[in-house]
Amino acid sequence: MNKSIFRHKLYRNFAALAVFCIAVSSCNEYKEDGTETRTVSHRLSLNMPLNIKDATLTEGTAVLTNIRTREQYNIESFTPSDKGFIADISLPEGNYNIAVKGTISYQLNKQSIEAKVKANHENVAIGEVEQKTTTDIALNVYSAQEGFVISEIFFTGTTTPDGFMYTDDQYIKIGNNSDTTMYADGIAFIESFFTSDDKHDYQPNIMDEAMTIVAIYVVPGTGRDVPVQPGEELLIALTAIDHRPINPNSFDLSRADFEIYDKCSHPEGDQDNPKVPNLVNWYANFEGTFVMHTRGVKSYALARPMVDMKTYMTKFRYKFGYIFRQGDFVVPMDEREYFMPNSWIIDAVNLAVPTVHEWNLVSPTLDKGFTYCGHVDFDETRYNKSVIRKKEGRKWIDTNNSTEDFLPNAVPSCLRKP
Known part of the structure; x- marks a missing residue:
């Protein structure tokens, strides 16, 4: 046979085979059994976070990624529904990550609150076989700094060689619990107004929506001025000095990352280390020096306010009342304090004395437990101790339950010898 004719026939055979393979492949894009992939209609139903009602959704997007093909299908328009928002989409049946x-x-205490929300669902089966035409997705609020946690609170203070209480060396540590560099700019450290050993039926009760605070x-x-590497911490000192010359039982805080400094009219005043940057006090008309309660009956949190300082000081204060009872002494109390929306809170820690604990001061969605130093009220053994968040491997444990997440009565990290 002529070689050119042979090559020509061989080429035609290969070409026909290639066309056949492409045809078979196109019919088998999604399924290995050769059946044709169907396009189905599916609905996403977005449910609002707990205790948030009558919210509006803006900039809402949903990305459905087909696990097998990696093809992405986007939704950028949602319609209000009874539970939140819905959207319908047509796409090939299969398993998707959403x-x-x-x-x-939304409205809180007559103020308009904005919050970021997100949700992730993996390996969601979408198709006619499953007889499921709707996927319900519960949205969660989040902050760009949500990887930060309170890693330690040293609130008890130390004792002097003569046995006196010394509180100037109190400090807080904030840890980056994510896998990427985080920026702490704009994060607020806040303290609760109420105490965990004295429960009040205050009205209006907004605990499910916000935290009532007395310091920010x-x-x-x-x-991007305050980067924190994964696993690293920021040390915030109440007084950023070397305390050892004053109290040999204390430690050096002169190299803290930040200091809480308050300008006040008190003759003794507050001590400022000019080499350590100060946190900004957002509490309007504050006259005093901040000290954490040494018995540990307050709650503390990290938050990311979504408004500027001026707006917060003028619009995020509210009036409430409660009945103060001390034996036969009963007095109606009227207060006006600041509130921090729960949707802006990144992390919260309840402190309490176990034998006199009456209530937690934040919503259980933020912290459903509490941690402590000492075991009884006014416990003299509580000094020189701290509460430290536990670790599992290189990560801090964070289950929103301080009873499980923290080590109580711990040796303060600043007292540990290298």
Whole structure:
């Protein structure tokens, strides 16, 4: 046979085979059994976070990624529903990973609150075989700094060689619990107004929506000025000095990352280390020096206010009342304090004395337990001790339950010998 004719026939055979393979492959894009992939209609139902009602959703997007093909299908328009928002989409049946993000706006104490929301669902089966045409997704609020946690609170203070209480060396540590560099700019450290040993039926009760606070100190910066590496911590000192010359039982805080400094009219005043940057006090008309309660009956939290300082000081204060009872002494109390929306809170820690604990001071969605130093009220053994968040491997444990997440009566990290 002529070689050129042979090559020509061989080429035609290979070409026909290639066309056949492409045809078979196109019919088998999703399924290995050769059946044709169907396009189905599916609905996403976005449910609002707990205790947030009548919210509006803006900038809402959902990305459905087909696990087998990696093809992505986007939803950028949602319609209000009884539970939240819904959207319908047509796409090939299969298993999908679903990622949702957006911004919600809602009313709290007559103020408009904005919060970021997100949710992720993995390996969701979408198709006619499953007889399921709707996927319900519960949205969660989040902050760009949600990887930060309170890793330690040293509130008891130390004791002097003569046995006197010394509280100037109190400190807080904030840890980056994520896998990436985080920026602490704009994070607020806040303290509760109420105490865990004295429960009140205050009205209006907004605990499910917000935390009533009596102190707020904010990390300065424009957005990327305070980087924190994964697993690293920021040390915030109440007084950033070397305390050992004053109290040999104390430690050196002169190299703290930040200091809580308050300008006040008190003759003794507050001590400022000019080499350590100060947190910004957002509490309007504050006259005093901040000290953490040494018995450990307050709650503390990290938050990311979504408004500027001026707006917060003027619009985020509210009036409430309660009945103060001390034996036969009963007095109606009227208060006006600041509140921090729960949707802005990144992490919260309840402190309490176990034998006199009456209530937790934040919503159980933020912290459903508490931690402590000492075991009884006014316990003299509580000094020189701290509460430290536990670790599992290189990560801090964070289950929103301080009873499980923290080591009580711990040796303060600043007292540990290298």
